[in-house]
Amino acid sequence: MTNQGAFTIFIAAIFINNILLSNFLGMCPFIAVSREVRTAAGLGAAVAFVMTLTSGLNYLVYAYLLEPLGLEYLRYIAFIVVIAATVQLVEMVIERTSPVLYYALGIFLPLITVNCAILGVSLFMVIRQYSFVQSLAYGAGSGVGWALAILAMAGLRKKMKRSRVPAALEGPGITVILAGIMALAFIGFSGMVPM
Amino acid sequence: MKQPPQLSQAQARMAHGALTRDGFLGTDSRNLVEILQDDDGRVRRLGLSHADLAAALQRLTDAALAHLGAPVVIDDRFEVRSVEAMGRMPCPFGHPGLFVKAEVHGRRLDTGETLVWTPLSVHLIGAHGFYQGRGSPYRLDPEQLAGFLGMEGKGPEDVT
Amino acid sequence: MGDVLTAVGVLVGLGAFLALILVVAERRLVHSGPVRLTINDADPVEVPGGEPLLSVLRERKIFVPSACGGRGSCGLCKVRILEGGGPVLPTETPHLSPEEIEDRVRLACQVKVRDDTAIEIPAHLLEVEEYEVRVEAIEELTYDIRRVRLAFGPGVAFRFRAGQYVQIETPIYDGLGEPVYRAYSISSPPQDTDAIELIIRKVPRGICTTFVHELLLVGDRLRINGPYGDFYLRETPAEAVFIAGGSGLAPFESILADMAARGVRKKVTLFFGAVSRRDLYDLERLHAYGERLPGFAFVPALSHPDPGDDWQGETGLITDVVARHYGSMEGMEAYLCGSPGMIDACVRVLTDKGVAEDRIFYDKFA
DSSP states (O other): OOOOOHHHHHHHHHHTTOTTTTTOOSHHHHHHTOSSHHHHHHHHHHHHHHHHHHHHHHHHHIIIIITTTTOGGGHHHHHHHHHHHHHHHHHHHHHHHOHHHHHHHGGGHHHHTTOHHHHHHHHHHHHTTOOHHHHHHHHHHHHHHHHHHHHHHHHHHHHHTTSOOOGGGTTHHHHHHHHHHHHHHHHTTTTSSOO | OOOOHHHHHHHHHTSTTTSSSSOSSTTOOSOHHHHHHHHHHHHHHTTOOHHHHHHHHHHHHHHHHHTTTSOEEETTTEEEEEEEEEEEEEOTTOOSSEEEEEEEEEEETTTOOEEEEOHHHHHHHHHHOOOOOTTOTTOOOHHHHHHHHTOOOOOSOOOO | OHHHHHHHHHHHHHHHHHHHHHHHHIIIIISOOEEEEEETTSOOEEEETTEEHHHHHHHTTOOOOOSSSSSSSSOOOEEEEEEOOOSOOTTTGGGOOHHHHHTTEEETTTOEEOSOEEEEOOHHHHTOEEEEEEEEEEEEOSSSEEEEEEEEOTTOOOOOOTTOEEEEEEOOOTTOSSOEEEEEEBOSOTTOOSEEEEEEEOOTTOHHHHHHHHTOOTTOEEEEEEEEOOOOOOOSSSOEEEEEEGGGGHHHHHHHHHHHHHTOOOOEEEEEEESSGGGOOOHHHHHHHHHHSTTEEEEEEESSOOGGGOOOSEESOHHHHHHHHOSOOTTOEEEEESOHHHHHHHHHHHHHTTOOGGGEEEOTTO
8 A cells, every 4th residue: 555645646646647648548538529628628527526436436346345355356347337337326416406517517427437547547546555535536636637638638629720730630630649749748747756 | 430429419410300301411421520520621621711601601691581582693693592481490509599491592693503501501500610411402512612602712721 | 166156246236236226316316206287377287207398298288389399409498487497507598588587487398397396388378289180182272382171070179269370290201200290370260160271381301391292192190289379360450461471371361261250340451472473372362352351452472573474463572562562550560471581571671660569470480
C-alpha cells in the first residue's frame, strides 16, 4: 500500500498521469464527442462523476468480496458489471431528482458504460494498492483530468474550424495527431510528483 | 464511427417515415457524424461556409414563398417558385420552432440548371451544416449547390 | 472444483444483487405507481406514473394535437399544469414564452406524470373522439386536389362546428414505422352528421397526402379523430373577409353551407387565391351562394394565369387583390385558411389595413 496523500494522488491523476493523455484510455468518445465545447463539457462532467463513484464501489467489491475469497482474477468481469449497474442507477436517480441535470448530462451516461477509462481507473487502483480514500481521490482526479483533456481538445477543434487541414487528415486523423501533441505537452508535468 | 447521443437521436428522427415519408438520409448508410464531416470538408474546400450557402438560398426561398406559388425572377438570373403545403414541420436535430412545409423549385435562367429544396433544407444547412444523405430527395451536393448559386470558383480561403 | 463454484457463486451473487437494486430502483424511481390526474376540475382519475403526459392523455382518448409525435420539437402540445409536473425542462424552454412559463404552460410530450397532477386543457379537446369511417366517394377537383367523403357507421352521428378539422390516422404503408396523424378541415356542412367531406391537396412527398392520393380507394376504412379547432364563424354584426388558398377552401365551404342552412346574415366576401386556372375548383358552387346568401360575394383570383387560361377575373397575389378591394378595413373580421406563407402575408396586409389582430382567425395547425 502506497502512503501518498490523497490530495497528491488527486493532483497527480489530473496532470502527471492523465488517464487520457498518458495511458490513452477513453479515446473513442474523446475523438467523437470533442467537436463542440458544450457537449464535451457534458460528457466530461458525467465521466468525472461516474469515475469517482465506481472507483469507490469497485474498491469495496475488490477489498471485501474478491480479495478475501481469493478471486482477484474475476475483477475484470466484476468491475464491468458494477460500472454498468452504477451507470444505470445514476441515470435513474438523476432523471428522478433533477430532470434539468438529466437533460444536461444524462444523455451522455449510457455512453460511459463502455468507456475503457472508467475500467482502467478501477484496475490501476488495484495494481497500485490504493486505500479506499486514495482510490476515491484517484478516481476523482482521473475523472477531472479526462474532462480537462476533452475540454481542451474541444477548444482546439473549435479554433481549427477556421484552419486548412489537409483533406486526408480531416476529422479523426487530425484529432489523433492533436492528442499526441497534447500528450507531449503533458509530459512536461512528469517528475513533479513521483508516482 | 461513434458519435454523440444527440446526433444518434437526430439520426433516428431522420429515418424513413419518422418525421417525413422519405426521411433525410436517403440510401446513405454512413453515420450522421460522417455525413456532416464529409460535407463540412467539401464546403471548406470550395472556400465557402455553411452560412454563406444558407444565406444565398434563404434569399431565394423567401422570395419564392412571398409570391405564394407564382414564379418570380431574382437578379435576372434565378426563377424560383414555391409549392406550399399546409402545416409546418419540426427540425430533426430537435431545434426549436417549426418550418414551413414547402418545396422551392429553382431554375437558372442562363444555364437552365434546376434545383429543388425546402425551407427546412436551408435551416439544416445554415444551423447544422447538414446537406442530407446521399439519395435523399432533397440532398444538395455542396458543389452542385454552390454552382447553382453562382458561388463556386473562389478556391480555398487562406487562413494565416 | 470448490474454487470454480465459489467464483461462479460470487459472480452470480454480485450480478443478482445489482440486478435486484436496479429493479427496485426502477420500481421506485421510474414507475412510481399509480398517481391521480385531474383534468379541468373533473374528478381525479388514476393513471400509471412515469409516463409522458401526452401518452397518458392519449391512452385516455384525449387527443392533444402534436405534429412531431412527442419529440419535443413542434411545440404544439401545450397544456397548463396547475399542480405537479416538476421544473420546466431545457427541452421545453425554446417553445415557451416567459408569459407562458409564468402561466404554467408546459409541453405535454415532455412532462412526465410522476406525482399527483392537475392540468387544464381546452374544453373542446375533451369532445374529441376516435371514429372508424368508410371512404364513400373520392372526387378529383384539380390535378392535385381531391375531395374525399368519409361515412360514419350506422347509428353514429358526428357533431362539429362549421370550420373545425379532423385528424386522419395514416395507416402504416410502404415500410413506414408508425402511424402518423395529419389534420384536414371539414368542407361539408355540420347538418350532415352521417358523413364528412375533406379537401386534400397532394403535398410533395407528404406521408398522409401521398397515401390519400395514391393508395386510398372507395370502400377503404380509415380511423379519424376530431373535431378540433376554434376556427368557426363569429356571429357578430361585423363584416367579414374570408381568404382561402389551395385546399384552404374547405372550412369556408362548410361555413357557407351552414350559414345558408341556418339563415345566418352577415356581410361576407370570400377571396380564393390560386396560381392558374388549373388550381381552381368548386367555382359554380361558390358563385351560387351569391343568390342564397344576401351580402355574400365571391372573388377568385389568379396570381399567374397561363396564357391559355383566358382569365377575366382578378389577377395578382391574393394579398394584393384583398388590399385593392378595400379601403380601410377597420372593424372587420378576417378568416384565413391556406399555407403558412399565405397566412403570414395576409396577417401583415390585414393589420396594415386596420383589422384588429384578435379579429383575425386561422388554424394554428397551418
